[in-house]
Amino acid sequence: MNKSHGPAFRAAILDLAKCPACRGRAVITGVFHELACVQCNASGWVTAETGEALPLEVLVTQLSIRLQAAEHQIEQLKRPVPMFGPDAQYNENNRRGPGATNYTGD
Template sequence: MKKRSGPALKQEKRPLKPCPICHGGGFVKPMFHQMPCDRCEASGVVCKETGDSLAMADLIIQLRIRLTERNQELVEVRRQMAAMRAESNGRGYGAGGSRYHGD
């Protein structure tokens, strides 16, 4: 095995929580202008256990994992909606007897 120079970045999902400073928004508004929250690196999330911000490389992995999950959820929800639509319009007619012309 080759030795690696730095610690291996964990690819597992780690528990996060909304940032207590910006309440998950990623931005703060100390005066009149919005500024990126420096507590959470403008990500809106911090480590659930320590309450600290994640290292940038770690943060990208954690957000990417969540993004992939959301995308998969979206695909699944769309599939279910399409299935429900096909079911309720099985004869080509929607509620009220009008033909459904949605996508």
């Protein structure tokens, strides 16, 4: 059964691109000081398809989705990678050396 009205069940992920006017910095250099970029609502992001600024409610949701994905990726990269082969044997204590220390064969 298709949904005919009301809010979406899930937030749609939009393709974002850096603002061409401010190059993603959210500010434009004026004569004496920096000004908020009008083209992207001082966010540095626009829609990739049309180049238009996003409404603030949509922008906050899209940036939150991107932040959560980046944090998830960082957490995955922080996990230690299990070692296999000679590296694992060299770094783990095998209790074969004198006094049950690690023997590496060096």
